[in-house]
Amino acid sequence: MRLLDDVNATPYLAGTLCRGLGALKATDKSHVSKKSSTKLAGSVDVDKALEPSQPNAHRWDYFVGVYEEDRIRIHWIEVHPASSTGNIAQVEAKMSWLVNWMKTTALVNYPRNIVWIASGKSSFNSRHPSIRKLASHGLTYKSSSGLEL
Amino acid sequence: MNRLTLKNVAQIKEADLKFGDLTVLVGPQASGKSITLQWVKLLQDTGLIQKQMHTYGLDYDGSLPEFLDVYFGEGMRSIWQDGSEVKVDGKLIDVGKRIGRQQVEKSETTFLMPAQRVLALPEGWPKPFQGYRAGDPYTVRAFSDGLRILMDREFTGAGALFPKQNRLKKDYRDLLQQTVFGGFELATHKVQSQKRLVLSSEGGKLPFMVWSAGQREFVPLLLGLYWLMPPSKTTRRNEIEWVIIEELEMGLHPRAISTVLLLVLELMTRGYRVCLSTHSPQVLELVWALETLRKHGGDANDLLDLFGVKHSSPLRQMAGEAVRKVSKVYYFEPNGIARDITELDPSSEEAQEATWGGLLEFSARANETVAKVVSNSPEFATGDLFAGER
Numbered sequence: 001m002r003l004l005d006d007v008n009a010t011p012y013l014a015g016t017l018c019r020g021l022g023a024l025k026a027t028d029k030s031h032v033s034k035k036s037s038t039k040l041a042g043s044v045d046v047d048k049a050l051e052p053s054q055p056n057a058h059r060w061d062y063f064v065g066v067y068e069e070d071r072i073r074i075h076w077i078e079v080h081p082a083s084s085t086g087n088i089a090q091v092e093a094k095m096s097w098l099v100n101w102m103k104t105t106a107l108v109n110y111p112r113n114i115v116w117i118a119s120g121k122s123s124f125n126s127r128h129p130s131i132r133k134l135a136s137h138g139l140t141y142k143s144s145s146g147l148e149l
Numbered sequence: 150m151n152r153l154t155l156k157n158v159a160q161i162k163e164a165d166l167k168f169g170d171l172t173v174l175v176g177p178q179a180s181g182k183s184i185t186l187q188w189v190k191l192l193q194d195t196g197l198i199q200k201q202m203h204t205y206g207l208d209y210d211g212s213l214p215e216f217l218d219v220y221f222g223e224g225m226r227s228i229w230q231d232g233s234e235v236k237v238d239g240k241l242i243d244v245g246k247r248i249g250r251q252q253v254e255k256s257e258t259t260f261l262m263p264a265q266r267v268l269a270l271p272e273g274w275p276k277p278f279q280g281y282r283a284g285d286p287y288t289v290r291a292f293s294d295g296l297r298i299l300m301d302r303e304f305t306g307a308g309a310l311f312p313k314q315n316r317l318k319k320d321y322r323d324l325l326q327q328t329v330f331g332g333f334e335l336a337t338h339k340v341q342s343q344k345r346l347v348l349s350s351e352g353g354k355l356p357f358m359v360w361s362a363g364q365r366e367f368v369p370l371l372l373g374l375y376w377l378m379p380p381s382k383t384t385r386r387n388e389i390e391w392v393i394i395e396e397l398e399m400g401l402h403p404r405a406i407s408t409v410l411l412l413v414l415e416l417m418t419r420g421y422r423v424c425l426s427t428h429s430p431q432v433l434e435l436v437w438a439l440e441t442l443r444k445h446g447g448d449a450n451d452l453l454d455l456f457g458v459k460h461s462s463p464l465r466q467m468a469g470e471a472v473r474k475v476s477k478v479y480y481f482e483p484n485g486i487a488r489d490i491t492e493l494d495p496s497s498e499e500a501q502e503a504t505w506g507g508l509l510e511f512s513a514r515a516n517e518t519v520a521k522v523v524s525n526s527p528e529f530a531t532g533d534l535f536a537g538e539r
Contacts, residue, residue, distance in 0.1 A: 099529065099530075102530075103531065103532055108530050112524055112525060114520065118495075118496055121494065122494075122495040124495070125495045125505070126509050126513035126515075127430060127434075127509065127512050131516060135515075135519045135520040136519055136523060137529075138520050138523035138524030138525075138526075138529045139520050139524070140516065140520040140521070140524075141516065143495045143496040144496040145497065145498050145503060
């Protein structure tokens, strides 16, 4: 399984795999850090790559590949406001889109971590029932202090 | 007192607390929260405490170590060490000198409901001050004796103590009935001339030992609240300004905790300054909401929505005042430092603030664990998890 091959074989993603966290916009990158021991397999700006083909879809932002012993785990990252409960419904819609899109690609075969990072101040904490519901659907919520890979 | 600073007292290296109308202390066991709250009481009511000890034959010979063993409890003289320091509003207190001399006795200004309050009602009746061992903490003895005085003076006859028409607003009584007492009423009952508190219903009378854990914990708290909210037009009891409640959540279901928190707001709107220690995220959720409402123009209706209670006129009036009150939260770290985490910002770079002094750590990890397993399951990959929601 080579991430580069699988990205290039995915419609509209060919040639979009960037080194390290290179696909992330600077403001979004500030929410993602990595341990010195973490080796990155590259990143893709999914939102940008699929905009021409799916302009009105609730597209997910990015993914980042991380080497884990003999495999690569894909971290699907959405940097999105968390300032009101309305944001939860938006992320739910994006997640629904992600699942449906992902299963049409070879990327579905990778172990994964689906993460929503709050882009600013949070209006809810980890005990919020909607955050629990998202977790039970496979989504990890992170405050703007972010995700460490 | 607006500020209390403790340095090198017991396990506390430094705690510099600026009090709000509501001040909440959080932190792991044995991090110094209870000791700090007992210092608040001691510094406010020194003369009264000394007099009470003298009256009941507790002789500490003007010695600070002996006083500490009597006040904080057996073996607690060790909390005062070389380099120990107490400041009130920035002014250094000579604790040895203060304890060595009888201070002027004034009316009680600080009412402390200790974590061990269930011990105040052995056999279902308040135990007097002298009923305790000399090594038992003063705050437990004083609270217990206060309940005894309340029962002697204000509940002399038989009959219901709860619900009782002139005690607490009807809204609170209804909520307590639903969340704590169920179909029972709290009443005084005599067995061979010995009075005791019972929970009574048509089915009979239940003595203290068969009450639920939450009921046993709550009844001493209820009696304390009766003391603080007298059945007259005066809103406060005598000269009392401060109310300290340790771990109000003990034994209670979250709905009952909500009711008790409403009563805490009632205390605040009556002009009491309230200090709490807690291990309950629900208490911090109240502070989080209160501070947000205060800073962003929230009103009484918003606050009552938080509690999910009806918007009656008395509750609206109470909530209208409560949303203007200032809260503070301090986290007592295991390393002995107390930190101001009032913002309770879930996005804070500071892990202890983001996890509310560790109270949210487990819930965050539970979410992450569940999400990780679900997102890697076959049901996720096929989209079946979302099938019913599209």
